[in-house]
Amino acid sequence: MRVSLIMKFAVRTLGRSKRRTLLSAIGIGVGCAVALFITAFMRSGTEMRIQAIADSGFGHLRIAPSGWMKSRENKLRLSDWHAELQAARSMDGVRVAAPHARTTALLAFGTRVTGVEMLGVDPPAEEKLNRLIGAVQEGRYLRPGDRDVTVIGNAIAERLEVELEDDLFLTVVCEDGNMEYAMLRIVGIVNTGSRDIDASICHVALGDLERLTGLHGAGEITITLEDPSKIDQMAAQLSDQIGGRNEVLTWREIQPGQGADSASDKAFMNLFIGIVGVVVILGIASAQLTAILERKREFAVLMALGMKGFQIVRLVLLEAVALGLLGAAAGLALVTPLLYYTDTKGIDFGSALGGDMAVSGVLFDFVMYTQMGLWMIPYALSVALISTLIAALYPAWFAMKTDPTSALSLREA
Amino acid sequence: MENTLVEATDVKKDFYTGKITVNALRGLDLNVHKGDFLSIVGPSGSGKTTLLNLIGALDVATSGEVKVFGKDLSSLSRRKRADLRLKSLGFVFQAYNLVPVLTALENVEFVLELQGVGKERRERAQAVLEDLSLGELGDRRPNELSGGQQQRVAVARAVASRPRLVLADEPTANLDSENAKTLLEMMRYLRDEHDMTFVFSTHDPLVVSYASRVVTLRDGRVVSDEQKNSIAEDDEATVH
Ligand SMILES: Nc1ncnc2c1ncn2[C@@H]1O[C@H](COP(=O)(O)OP(=O)(O)OP(=O)(O)O)[C@@H](O)[C@H]1O
Ligand SMILES: [Mg+2]
Secondary structure, eight states: OOHHHOOOOOOHHHHHTHHHHHHHHHHHHHHHHHHHHHHHHHHHHHHHHHOOOOOIIIEEEEEEEEEHHOOOOOOOTTTTHHHHHHHHHTTTTEEEEEEEEEEEEEEEEEEEEEEEEEEEEEEHHHHHHHOOGGGGGOOOOOOOOOSEEEEEEHHHHHHHTTTTTTTTEEEEEEEEEEEEEEEEEEEEEEOOOHHHHTOOOOEEEEEHHOOOOOOOOSSSEEEEEEEEEOOOHHHHHHHHHHSEEEEEEEEEHHHHHHHHHHHHHHHHHHHHHHHHHHHHHHHHHHHHHHHHHHHHHHHHHHHTTOHHHHHHHHHHHHHHHHHHHHHHHHHHHHHHHHHHHHTTOOOOOOOOHSSEEEEEEEEEEEEEOOOOSSSSSHHHHHHHHHHHHHHHOOOOOOHHTHHHGTTTSSSOO | OOOOEEEEEEEEEEEEETTTTEEEEEEEEEEEEETTTTEEEEESSHHHHHHHHHHSSOOOOOOOEEETTTTEGGGHHHHHHHHHHHHEEEEEOOSSSOTTOOHHHHHHHHHHHTTTTTTHHHHHHHHHHHHTTOOTTTTOOOGOOOHHHHHHHHHHHTTTOOOSEEESSSSTTTTTTTHHHHHHHHHHHHHHHHHOOEEOOOOHHHHHHSSEEEEEEEEEEOOOOOOOTTTTTTTOOOOO
């Protein structure tokens, strides 16, 4: 099939002022590259945030007692938690479902005292769920059948000046309002690298916690999924499954601060992409308009020959499409090496910031990655084409308005 | 009136530029007949280009009537006028007005594409070039052609759709006399062999000498209209 001449016309026009075309393509390319980079960064940022929350023991989803969302009260217990746990564990796509119960407790050793939020766990499930406790520095983690033993973070150990095998004196306020005392032997000390988090870890077996508090059952079931991109879908499915006795929450509700951070990051990045887009569009529009002005006479001749306004518009838009394709290619060429580097090596924010990156109990990695992939190609194409087409609208309209009489006279068109 | 292609009656054309009104045409009457090889002459500013713009449906008269092929142009929409130009009129402009990014052949082909000619447009364009002995120039871009060659390709483009009427505004203004002669002979060949009618404006006595009819304008009116035997009329000279 023969390519239509109007197509050739459009493509060859790009070769007419190579420098202008090159500059425009680089302009579009840079805009595209910025949008691609930010998007690649955000994609992996959200993913990493979700991962960090899940790895820190908060899961992707949580089954919580109805009403927990409002009060966030540790005393609430799930109704029929065994059935819920069973339901969650038997669902396809669920990696781990771990029951939890929490209570505030006072730990004492000798004359030193510290308050913690004690977590009752099912040890084998917890080991699979919570990456942080993989960092047992001394001793071991909890085992099934353990009684009156605990695993604590090393910041607590330091504060209380305790070592492995020491017995902690524990005080909790019971359900009936009385104080309950117990001795807990330290079987493991965890060092996650974050003092904040290490000052908050105090795990005991769920059975111990039930006995100490006099409250039976689990206060929540924390769930991680095989595929974190299916969180909302799985939440809905799980919600149907358990049928209203308890409620299903996602990480955004479990960690509302993180959810809000993620949403505001996204909004800010989109605003930034939008501003870059507007700048690029205005730049391309002015370059295109100059090009059209230089060709007024040519358009006048074409119209005198009988070319219609819509055909002129089509020509100018085709030129924009050709330019957009070049720009998309330039954008991909610019951003791919950068994304390759940041995807494989990551960007280390740790050395710059110093300290650790724990936010409300979630331990973040210092190294941020981007996420490259085939999504970049349609993304770059649509960003480049949409912006060049928008940029070409005014020049196209301008070209269409050419007065054809200016073809005959040598007067300015 | 089969043989009258253009009937201009009491045509006035005013241009408004800011506060000043220019009366470019002031009640002009002119008929163009089939087979005319008509030269419009007159001093600069007398309205030659303005008249060609009106006949060519590029512009509309302020008052009076311009009928082309029996149709009153003022009754046609912009789009209809574009159609008329595309299908029935040919234009040759003073400056070299080929599309610079298309080859000579593609320039001719482009008009055919605009007309909606499909597959055979390349063959037809090639045939037009060959008919005018321009076959070898087909692959060249305008900047690879001399001024005379460009102007001949422009004529080929103007006549590719076999228009009945071809308008040319000072077509030889930028040519030396050799190239001007070749161009004029080409145009006359087209008139004789393809029944085309030509109207061109000029300041060039050489062009006038080829004309079969000379209309003189002054201050936007026709001041003389003479039928004549062109000097080259009985030469056997053709472009072949
Ligand atoms: N678009 C326009 N706006 C204002 N005035 C115009 C316009 N077009 C033509 N004129 C005026 O109309 C008059 C006739 O112009 P026109 O171009 O038809 O003359 P011409 O005979 O073609 O002259 P030349 O031999 O120099 O080409 C001139 O006074 C010119 O200045
Ligand atoms: Mg003129």
